Amino acid sequence: MTQHKEVQKKWGKELWIANYDYCGKLLILNKGFRCSMHYHKNKDETFYINKGKVLMEIDNEKKIMLPGDSVRLTQGMKHRFTGLENSEIMEFSTHHEDEDSYRDEVSGEVDLTKLNLPKEETCLVTGGAGFIGSNLSLELEKQGYKVIVIDNFSTGTKENLKGFKGEIREIDVSRPFEIKEKINIIFHQAAITDPRFKDDNEMLRANLEGFKNIIQLAKKNDAKLIYASTANLYGNAKTPMKEDQEKEIITTYGKSKLEMDNIAEQLKDQMHIVGLRYFNVFGPRESFKGRAASMILHLSSQMKENKKPRLFKHGEQKRDHIYVKDVVQATIKATEAKSGIYNVGTGIATSFNELINILNEILKKDLHPEYFDNPYNLKTYQSNTQADTSLAEQNLRWKARYTLKQGIKDYMGWLENE
Numbered sequence: 001m002t003q004h005k006e007v008q009k010k011w012g013k014e015l016w017i018a019n020y021d022y023c024g025k026l027l028i029l030n031k032g033f034r035c036s037m038h039y040h041k042n043k044d045e046t047f048y049i050n051k052g053k054v055l056m057e058i059d060n061e062k063k064i065m066l067p068g069d070s071v072r073l074t075q076g077m078k079h080r081f082t083g084l085e086n087s088e089i090m091e092f093s094t095h096h097e098d099e100d101s102y103r104d105e106v107s108g109e110v111d112l113t114k115l116n117l118p119k120e121e122t123c124l125v126t127g128g129a130g131f132i133g134s135n136l137s138l139e140l141e142k143q144g145y146k147v148i149v150i151d152n153f154s155t156g157t158k159e160n161l162k163g164f165k166g167e168i169r170e171i172d173v174s175r176p177f178e179i180k181e182k183i184n185i186i187f188h189q190a191a192i193t194d195p196r197f198k199d200d201n202e203m204l205r206a207n208l209e210g211f212k213n214i215i216q217l218a219k220k221n222d223a224k225l226i227y228a229s230t231a232n233l234y235g236n237a238k239t240p241m242k243e244d245q246e247k248e249i250i251t252t253y254g255k256s257k258l259e260m261d262n263i264a265e266q267l268k269d270q271m272h273i274v275g276l277r278y279f280n281v282f283g284p285r286e287s288f289k290g291r292a293a294s295m296i297l298h299l300s301s302q303m304k305e306n307k308k309p310r311l312f313k314h315g316e317q318k319r320d321h322i323y324v325k326d327v328v329q330a331t332i333k334a335t336e337a338k339s340g341i342y343n344v345g346t347g348i349a350t351s352f353n354e355l356i357n358i359l360n361e362i363l364k365k366d367l368h369p370e371y372f373d374n375p376y377n378l379k380t381y382q383s384n385t386q387a388d389t390s391l392a393e394q395n396l397r398w399k400a401r402y403t404l405k406q407g408i409k410d411y412m413g414w415l416e417n418e
Contacts (some may be wrong), residue, residue: 052087345387
């Protein structure tokens, strides 16, 4: 025996269909209306979008669903739908329920212009298990993008992606690979980034071949491409460092990134391509880098153990330290900037001696540096960095929000909670 019932609702109406083995509903949801439900009885159910466009929220997670999309909900999950268009939603259940088995919670008309909708673009983050890549992936997902992470895990770690809900694939972008999904934005962070990497030829091969492969993928998808360059290619040139000034290559790493920038310059009129010359980035999820991690992490770790912070003589070298949260925001902003190459720094250079003073204040210590000879060839050691940020402020419409002290305070708090 089959039963049919039609129920009028504030948001539209629902048509009930039931027999001995099956219970289902067709929800007819009007544009600009929300249907919010909380099921009291334990059951699993499947929702299928038959028509229209729907914002679905499941336990505070948001997803835009289109015709043909479906989702299976397990017992006790709260969910609500908002009609972005006039829509039809099929609900299937193997349990008989009556109208009293759920209640409308916050149903009714909503202002669609004020909805914080998830993005419909799919982002690919290469090197997404690395330092900047993991922070970027988590923030993109938080902002509502669908995110796919690829990484070869030579240095990156899945621990950096704790809480990430998107897909993670083990891929070396410097070798042939395939991504079948349609990609809208590519954030290319994958590279060998340690300036002291032992094999110069392999660094050049991996970084350049990876970049060329990613360019081809971007062209195939007509995707925006945002990639990581570096302030290392300025070497020991004059400060503040401007994008168009003469470069001073002191490492193979810097050489590989300059070659990438040169390729990008040739393509900027053919595609959306933005290179970001990151300065001295510090913050959460960098500890796996070991020796190549920031001086802020190294020095704070020493000082927390009441050890004298160790500096190359005599601590007057300067760095433009920038917090990773600012770097992530600049990287996302680049999706709306015109093609080009931009510095990502604070524009402020701080000596290591000054950095020790800041760390003493934040960590409530009174430790003095222990100086020792710089073991590196001075021709390959970058003594000072400082970004000229005027071009980034103009074209990215971005400026670092965190002062060095604010960034370190936030970072130390994050480390305490890990």
